[in-house]
Amino acid sequence: MSSKIKSGHKIKTKSKFKVQHQKHKVFRANDPLLSVLMWGVNFTNRQLDNVNIPVMLLPEHFRAYIKIRTDNQNFNKEVMPSHFKVKEYCPLVFRAFREYWKIHDSSFRDSLSDSPIPLDQLTKSTLPIYLSSDRRFILKCITKEDVGQIHQVLPEYHRYIVETQGDTLLPHFYAMYRLTVDDKENYILVTKNVISSRLRIHAKYDVKGSTVDRSASDKEKSKGSPTLKDNDFINDKRIIEIGDQKRTFMDKLKRDVNFLVTQYLMDYSLLIGIHDIEKGGVQEKEYTLTSGSEMATSDLSGNESDNNNPSGSESPTPGNEEALWDDETFMIRSSENSARRELYWMALIDFTYYGMKKKGANVAKTMKYGGDEISTVNPEHYARRFLDFIEKVIV
Known part of the structure; x- marks a missing residue:
């Protein structure tokens, strides 16, 4: 399996799993899209560990992406689809945003490694909206047109965030993905949850x-x-x-x-x-169990794992310094x-x-x-x- 950060939109990379017993951890969810999302966030985020962080973002960083395609007939389909593609847009740009707002990569991975909670629709949109299991992030399904609009505004948005040193009431953008599952393209934008993740909202x-x-x-x-x-x-x-x-x-x-x-x-x-x-009052913990997803981890062959954290680190709790x-x-x-x-x-x-x-x-x-x-x-x-x-x- 291989992937690279690419500039432009015409370069494609393909990767096939040759080994049946990969030890990358994934989370089992009733919705294949969520399984791929959790896997994709962990995979693409870890690719940045091997990338030198530029002192200044250049125009090509706003066109770059990480892309991975998997084809494996030996996948346990109860765990993951046998065919899917993950694309993260502008990974270094969104990482810069996360750093401005003190969101560490390990914390970001951990927050999105538990199955997200589906939210009831609050708008006229028919696209799903999810809340991360620790309530810190909103995962909003958007359209291809929305992706284009965000790309269009992203350079000026970045300039504005730098000028204000991140002190803004604008939406905090943390990541944007395209997930292809069952030949259907799904686009997801990850943003900050505005309201408290700890205290009850009356x-x-x-x-x-x-x-x-x-x-x-x-x-x-x-x-x-x-x-x-x-x-x-x-x-x-x-x-x-x-x-x-x-x-x-x-x-x-x-x-x-x-x-x-x-x-x-x-x-x-x-x-x-x-x-x-x-x-x-505080947020009810029972709310996090309404997603209808099984919080078990498996390797890619479907074998259960005793380790519920794919990164091997302790998940952040609402009481820690960053979450507070x-x-x-x-x-x-x-x-x-x-x-x-x-x-x-x-x-x-x-x-x-x-x-x-x-x-x-x-x-x-x-x-x-x-x-x-x-x-x-x-x-x-x-x-x-x-x-x-x-x-x-x-x-």
Whole structure:
């Protein structure tokens, strides 16, 4: 088996397993895609151990990739598919991002070596979304078009992260993969989980500053931990009370939003997670068992292994230093004068390029609802309305 980091998009590498009893550890999951994902993250991440890290990222690093193809009829199909391909995009670029945000390679591998937890859909997208078993990372299935858009914005995004020294509310990108299973291509983006991975979240809102079609459905509200929207936030008479911290937060938010405008990006939301200190509570461990996956490890021949950690190191726990720092990245405590003692997690999630598709949706919705409250306005209008709304609800 061999693989290399390649520059450009036309170079292909193929690799076949000749040995039936490889000792690379993989995790068994009911979904073959998740098995390949866990294997692929471990494999591609370890390839970077043999690569000299450049002092400065060059244009070719934004086109590079690691690619591996496996063909083995002797695979135990209950463990792994007999044919699959894994491609990691821009590995050195995403590694640089992880370093900015203090995510070590071993910790990243360990977090994604347990089967991810499927999340109920929070958006109109039909593509799956997963949460890493330690709740630190979101694994979002995206489209090929999304991959192209991320590639397009990645150089300027990297420049911005360097300029701000990683102190930003923008989505934290950690890795991006293409997984080919059963001749179907799947694209996965790994980002930071904005809200706490340790403390119970008593209320959660996804706000855009729009009121048209911005209410959570009855089905969503019936869930144990629903994600509510703008109209729900208003109806709940919610106010985020952070006092003197507001100026620092809003300055950072405005700077980030201005960057998104320069890149013609919109449709972003501010995700707000609220922990009521009086109620307390931590995330229920039982939640991690709802993925329907078997947490057993095997070698590639299907033989069970006693070692549940493919890296041979101890998995990080929510109490260790890195996980604790990671958990507090977007956290703000309510002001001393607040009527409620709360902890808030707030950061930007998602964005969409303002292309012809969005322009068409803007025209259609403007004719139906008028132009002020719809979500599909142009990036400048979207930014102004978004910031005006956030300015009003934070005191």
